[in-house]
Amino acid sequence: MLYMDLARVYKALESTTKRLEKTEILAELFRSVEGELLPAVTILMLGRVFPTWSSEELGVGIKLLMKAISTVVGVSVEEIEDEIREQGDIGLASEKLFSRKAQTTFFSKPLTVELVYSKLRALASISGERAQSRKIDILLEILSQAKPLEAKYITRTVLEELRVGVAEGIIRDAISGAFGVDPALVERAHMLTNDLGMVALVARDEGEEGLKKLNLEPGRPVKPMLAQLADSIESAVQELGRAFCETKYDGVRVQIHRKSGEILIFTRRLENITLAVPDIVEMVEEALPDTDYIFEGEIIVKIDGRPASFQYILQRVRRKYDIDRLKVEVPLSLYVFDVLYHERPLIDEPLIKRRSILESVISEIPGKVEASHMVDVGPDNVEDAVNLFNESIREGHEGIMIKDVMAPYIPGIRGKKMLKFKAEPETLDLVVVGGTYGRGKRAHLVGSYLLAARDEDTGELMTVAHVATGLDDQTLQELSDRMEELIIERKGRKLWVKPEIVLEVAYSEIVKSPEYESGYSLRFPVVKRIRDDLSPEDVDTVSRIRSIFGESE
Ligand SMILES: Nc1ncnc2c1ncn2[C@@H]1O[C@H](COP(=O)(O)OP(=O)(O)OP(=O)(O)O)[C@@H](O)[C@H]1O
Secondary structure, eight states, rough: OHHHHHHHHHHHHHHHHOOHHHHHHHHHHHOOGGGGHHHHHHHTTHHHOSOOSOOOOOOOOOHHHHHHHHHHHHHHHHHHHHHHHHSHHHHHHHHHHTTOOOSSOTTOOOOHHHHHHHHHHHHHHSTTTHHHHHHHHHHHHHHTTOOHHHHHHHHHHHTTOOOOOOOOOHHHHHHHHHHHHHHHHHHHHHHHHHHHHHHHHHHHHHHHHHHHHHHOTTOOOOOOOOOEOOSOOOOOOOHSSEEEEEEEEEEEEEEEEEEEEEEEEEEEEEOOOOOOOOHHHHHHHSOOOOEEEEEEEEEEEOOOOOOOOOOHHHHHHOOOOOOOHHHHHEEEEEEEEEEEEEBBOOOOOOOHHHHHHHHHOOOTTTTTEEEEEEEOOGGHHHHHHHHHHHHHHTTTOOEEEETTTOOOOTTEEEEEEEEEEESSOEEEEEEEEEEOOOOOOTTEEEEEEEEEEEETOOOOEEEEEOOOOOOOHHHHHHHHHHHHHEEEETTTEEEEEOOOOOOEOOEEHHHHHHSSTSOOOEESSEEEETTTTTTTGGGBBBHHHHHHHHHOO
């Protein structure tokens, strides 16, 4: 398949904001792709080369890419930087520069999707000596044959910022439309496997029967089941009838997988952090059974027996070096709260059954690996839940979870079967898309951060607030340094960055506002913490903001 055909599809997707039109464009594309190429095309449409949870990274930054463009097009890196500034985006800048390219490549073969995809994948496998120059060679191989429109999307894909307004939901609908399969089955298969390329292939070749057979497998992370906020403990228990109430630990949620003897630990954003937490691996080897499994739990840091602030744990989970020292200085504890697979898939079993399996197979290591603290509550003993809440807060935890005992595990959904009740008011997780440098002595620090929520249909980020309070000077410095690395554009004191940093923000009220793209803004926003355990895809949606606004009206 010609890459130009794909580039034209990207262009068509970019030229409409209508969800239905985008879905139809994609469905037509998926129908037209032949043979084994479908998974590659599906994943490229998401602007990725590997599934989200793969530990493989392309590892190409803007500087390296500019070097490659400079060689192909024959202009200086400074000129490329100017063009990016002018166009506001690497793709548009590349399209412009490639169309001005002097030496036209008359004899070059047209680029195929197969070639571009395999070369992009090859980028990830390069490491060690001369990695940078070998990566440039690969980039040159593709870019030297690229037409302007192709260059636009190749460069954006390399930097993982495709921006054609396609999120996973649209791809799912397109798969269902293209192959005439039930969208609910596509969604289920996606939540269980997190591999839309495979889901598309199975939908096409094996239809609904094939999709039904897809199930979760140790080694492949599952989208976690999410919680809704309860109005009160009493009303939540009333509604559920019988609930398991558990301490809500304030740390990082992990999925622990064991497959053929190998243990893998994934975060909630499906990142593989096994190497960063060898102590957890050692502990679960002792505490959890020697079978294939998927358990879920929360990792927290305890100092002098009390839960330490959330920022401590972030030092641990993303760490690539100094791990032996940190293992001692920042010790981790694990509270296991669910089991999704134990010798067989368990997600369709009710929580009451899953919990009893969990308790029967875990060998607790007190203070290190324990089952989450739980009480069984019905309308007659609601006070037990209230007591658990008070005890949890006294011990320094966040609140309690209130879970329907009859509910299956529903991956990826924020439903009414699992509720949370916290001491602190609800917050929003938003991604930083820009900022403003301070003045005078603080001119080197980004003092105010422009935040965005996600449009659930298109995946586009819509601004919603500026936040300038809640961070100490050291954190401001760290964030400012990270922002430097992510700059897309800078004008005077203002800067715009690649969306990567997620902040959890408290606020007094949501109000309507034409000033921000979402149509809403936050009054008195304060940063509660940096959420490095979340990715830009996990941030709160505009519809959630709309619904909180609606509730308070
Ligand atoms: N016992 C527990 N059972 C389930 N989840 C727990 C438990 N203890 C702590 N948690 C954490 O609480 C989170 C549930 O809240 P939610 O699904 O809304 O996630 P969230 O968006 O991270 O919310 P929050 O910011 O309130 O943690 C889980 O993701 C998990 O990390």
